[in-house]
Amino acid sequence: MSKYARLGDHLRQQKFAEVxxxxxxxxxxxxxxxxxxxxxxxxxxxxxxxxxxxxKVWLEAGFSSERVDLADRKLVFRRMAASPHSVPAGKPSPAARGSFPFGVLKGQVRVGDGVDLTEPADPEWGPRS
Known part of the structure; x- marks a missing residue:
């Protein structure tokens, strides 16, 4: 048992997406x-x-570290996997809001309903008759 195992237990007990x-x-x-x-x-x-x-302890608990502030000696652990227990009541999960992770970039991109990402952005790029 790791000397940091209690941190993993603590994080697993949290109900919010950010700790x-x-x-x-x-x-x-x-x-x-x-x-x-x-x-x-x-x-x-x-x-x-x-x-x-x-x-390894916080990753195995399903969290990643973010917003590390060495000067103020604080950080945020963010739940990595979507879970019904990870989002405060009344706040839809990112997937329910239509946000999807984009590659390995940090953050999320929202693609509006009815947007075809395979369609050329400029009509002149499309097929020419």
Whole structure:
């Protein structure tokens, strides 16, 4: 059992898509201090599973780290998989709103109803008679 396993348990219990936490809160949940590199290097908080033991814990819990703020010692864990428990009541999930992930780019793109992305944007690009 990893010394950071309690963080994974804590994240799994959350009902919202985003879980903002301070570094001090993470230390309270895990019961161990964060290593000095976590306090000094943003790369420590990357979502690369080979980065460190704690990264594997939050990834296995279904979360990714975002908006890491080393100066204020805080970050946001965002739920990766859509789940009925991950969205606050009354707020539709991204899929229900019509947003779809676009490649490996960060964020989402909304494609309006009736838009054909395979259609030329300029009518002059279409077939010529």
């Amino acid at each position: 903002p936490m301070t570094f001090a809160e993470i230390e309270r949940v895990t019961g161990v201090p964060l290593p000095p590199t976590a306090l000094q290097h943003r790369a420590w908080w990357s979502n690369n599973p080979s980065n460190n033991v704690m990264t």
